[in-house]
Amino acid sequence: xxxxxxFLTRIRNAGVAKHEKVDMPASKVxxxxxxxxxxxxxxRSYKVAKDSKQGIMRVYLKYNEAGDHAISTIQRVSRxxxxxxxxxxxxxxxxSGLGTSILSxxxxxxxxxxxxEKNLGGELICKIx
Numbered sequence: 001x002x003x004x005x006x007f008l009t010r011i012r013n014a015g016v017a018k019h020e021k022v023d024m025p026a027s028k029v030x031x032x033x034x035x036x037x038x039x040x041x042x043x044r045s046y047k048v049a050k051d052s053k054q055g056i057m058r059v060y061l062k063y064n065e066a067g068d069h070a071i072s073t074i075q076r077v078s079r080x081x082x083x084x085x086x087x088x089x090x091x092x093x094x095x096s097g098l099g100t101s102i103l104s105x106x107x108x109x110x111x112x113x114x115x116x117e118k119n120l121g122g123e124l125i126c127k128i129x
Contacts, residue, residue, distance in 0.1 A: 099129030
């Protein structure tokens, strides 16, 4: 099961349904992606609550003045059946810089712009705009 795709799909579906928040199981990768989304201004915030299992993550979604979800498209690139690795020189520019790509590098999860700046390549997790 692809937990990252499940995370992104829950955010996409909650945004289309105009929910204020969405709950899901927590993991370090999901927290890392949520942190990038907060820093990029695509979600308001997130919280992780401990429970007897792995914890619950609550993501608070962000909408613009017209009531549209801040994230119009989430595209999963690398998946368990087909991993996509890129070099630092091949980091894609998403929507002429209006979008964000998320990479898993040797230094942790980071945006494509940060990876390019630090001259790091890695696995291209997703593109968001």
